[in-house]
Structure formats: C-alpha cells, structure tokens
Amino acid sequence: EAGVAQSPRYKIIEKRQSVAFWCNPISGHATLYWYQQILGQGPKLLIQFQNNGVVDDSQLPKDRFSAERLKGVDSTLKIQPAKLEDSAVYLCASSFRLAGPQETQYFGPGTRLLVL
Amino acid sequence: SQQGEEDPQALSIQEGENATMNCSYKTSINNLQWYRQNSGRGLVHLILIRSNEREKHSGRLRVTLDTSKKSSSLLITASRAADTASYFCATAQGAQKLVFGQGTRLTINP
Numbered sequence: 001e002a003g004v005a006q007s008p009r010y011k012i013i014e015k016r017q018s019v020a021f022w023c024n025p026i027s028g029h030a031t032l033y034w035y036q037q038i039l040g041q042g043p044k045l046l047i048q049f050q051n052n053g054v055v056d057d058s059q060l061p062k063d064r065f066s067a068e069r070l071k072g073v074d075s076t077l078k079i080q081p082a083k084l085e086d087s088a089v090y091l092c093a094s095s096f097r098l099a100g101p102q103e104t105q106y107f108g109p110g111t112r113l114l115v116l
Numbered sequence: 117s118q119q120g121e122e123d124p125q126a127l128s129i130q131e132g133e134n135a136t137m138n139c140s141y142k143t144s145i146n147n148l149q150w151y152r153q154n155s156g157r158g159l160v161h162l163i164l165i166r167s168n169e170r171e172k173h174s175g176r177l178r179v180t181l182d183t184s185k186k187s188s189s190l191l192i193t194a195s196r197a198a199d200t201a202s203y204f205c206a207t208a209q210g211a212q213k214l215v216f217g218q219g220t221r222l223t224i225n226p
Contacts, residue, residue, distance in 0.1 A: 004158070042204050042216030043159070056213060091158055104149070105214060107158035 002026065004108035006092050012114045018080035021111045025073070025094030031055075032069055033105065034077050035091040043091055049075065082115045089113070121217055122205060128223040135192040137220040139205030140185075146208045148181055148188050153202045153219070162190075162203075192222075200224045 005024040013019050025032050031050050035043035046065065048056040051072035060067070064083070069075040079086055089112050093105040123138045139148070147166045151159040165172045165181045165188065172179045178191040192199055202221050206214040 040218070042206075042218050044216070045213060048213070093159075104161045104164065105159075107151075107160070109158045 004092055004094055004106055006090075006108040006111055008111055009109065010112050010114075012116065013082055014116050015084055016081040018078065019082055019113065020076050020078045021090050021092075021113075023075045023077070023092030023108060025075070025092070026106055029094035029096050029106070030072070031095045031097065031103075032075050033093040033095075034067055034075070035093065037089045037091055037110070039088070046077070079113075082113075084115050087113055087115045122203070122220040124220060125218070126221045126223070128225060129195060130225050131195060131197055133195055135195050135199070135222055135224075137190045137203050137222070139188045139190070139217055141188075141205075141207045141217075142186065143207075143209060145183075148179075149206045149208065149214065150177075150179060150188075150190050151204045151206060151216075153204065155201070159204065195222075195224045197224050197226055 004026055007022050011019055033048050034046045036046050037043040046060045047067045049069040052069045065079055067077045089110040091107055091110045093107045095103045095105045121140050127135060129135055145167055147164055149164045150162045152162055153159045163172060163174045163177055163179050165179050167183055170181060176193045181188045188205060200223050202219045204216050204219045206216045208214055
C-alpha cells in the first residue's frame with residue numbers, strides 16, 4: 001500500500017513570496033491533516049479535512065495560509081506572503097475515517113520550508 | 117497550543133539498555149498515542165492506549181497510562197541503534213483532534 005505522498009520535499013523562498021505544497025493521502029482515507037512542525041517542537045495541527053469539507057482550521061493563520069481539498073482526495077496548502085517564522089516542516093497525514101479513539105494517522109515525509 | 121510535555125527533552129543511552137520517556141498532559145483525553153520520528157522524516161505511529169487502559173505492550177515497547185496523574189510513560193527495552201529518533205506523545209481530545217507534545221530526542225550509542 002502506497003503511503004502519503006508530499007511534494008516538494010524541500011523549498012527555499014524569500015520572505016513575502018508565495019509557496020504551495022501538495023499532498024496525496026493514502027487511497028480511501030477520508031480524513032486529511034496538515035501540520036506545521038517548527039524545529040525542536042512537536043507538530044501543530046493547521047487544518048483538518050473530512051472528504052472535501054473543513055473540520056478544524058482553528059490554528060490556521062487565515063490571513064496568509066489557505067488550503068483546499070478538491071474532490072476529497074489531493075490537497076494543497078498555500079502560504080502567501082511567507083514570513084520568516086513560517087520556516088518549518090509541513091507534514092500531511094491521513095486517516096481512514098473521521099479521527100476517533102481508534103484512529104491512527106499516517107504521515108507523509110514532509111516538506112521542509114526555509115524562508116530567507 | 118501543545119498539551120503534552122515530554123520528559124526528558126533528550127536522552128542518550130548505550131545500546132542494549134532500556135529507555136524510558138514520560139509524557140504529562142493537562143485535560144481529559146480519549147486516548148494517548150506515541151509516535152516516532154526519524155531525522156528528516158514523517159512520524160510513524162507506535163502504539164495507542166485508551167483512557168480506560170493502564171498498560172499496553174507491543175514488541176519491545178511498553179506504555180503505561182495514569183489518568184489520575186495525567187501522565188504516560190513509554191519504555192523501550194533492549195534498545196538498538198535503529199531506535200535513535202524523536203518520540204512524541206499525542207493526546208486525542210474529543211472525537212477528532214490529536215495534540216502533540218514537544219518530543220524526547222533519544223540517542224542510542226553503539
């Protein structure tokens with residue numbers, strides 16, 4: 001079974017530029033998550049989709065971050081404009097159903113973003 | 117905000133020794149999960165313990181949960197070099213959300 005795919009793996013941009021990340025979850029997984037992981041910290045949930053609907057985006061900086069999951073499969077996360085503090089690893093994860101007590105999340109390799 | 121706090125932040129032991137990591141949290145949970153992250157990679161799920169369970173085993177891993185103290189521990193027995201990684205606890209709040217701690221960096225020395 002193929003895992004969660006993410007691209008690109010690395011991205012270097014200058015502040016105020018825009019950037020987009022792509023995620024393809026495990027086939028059949030209804031729920032998709034985007035996390036931000038700053039160096040030395042644990043992942044922080046940015047947004048959670050179930051199919052193509054948003055379940056939780058309470059920690060998404062909506063003035064600069066946006067995400068979509070068209071057709072309930074692939075997802076893109078965009079930052080526009082980027083700030084220095086956005087330098088982090090962006091992790092995508094998926095789970096089979098809406099996350100509940102028994103759900104395990106499967107993570108992709110992440111996209112490492114450096115904003116100069 | 118991150119709920120879990122792992123202790124210690126870093127741990128270095130010799131191969132073959134046991135490694136113990138602790139996690140404390142603040143609010144009530146449905147379950148607690150442990151994940152491993154190798155350098156430069158995504159997280160891998162290790163084990164899940166429900167709020168009504170006290171101990172769980174999986175291979176060389178043993179997890180305990182004390183809901184009265186709001187704490188959990190992860191024990192890795194007979195450590196190997198391949199166990200070198202960061203370990204995160206994550207608490208499941210409500211029906212959906214996982215909140216991760218800041219992690220313990222474990223180094224196994226040959």
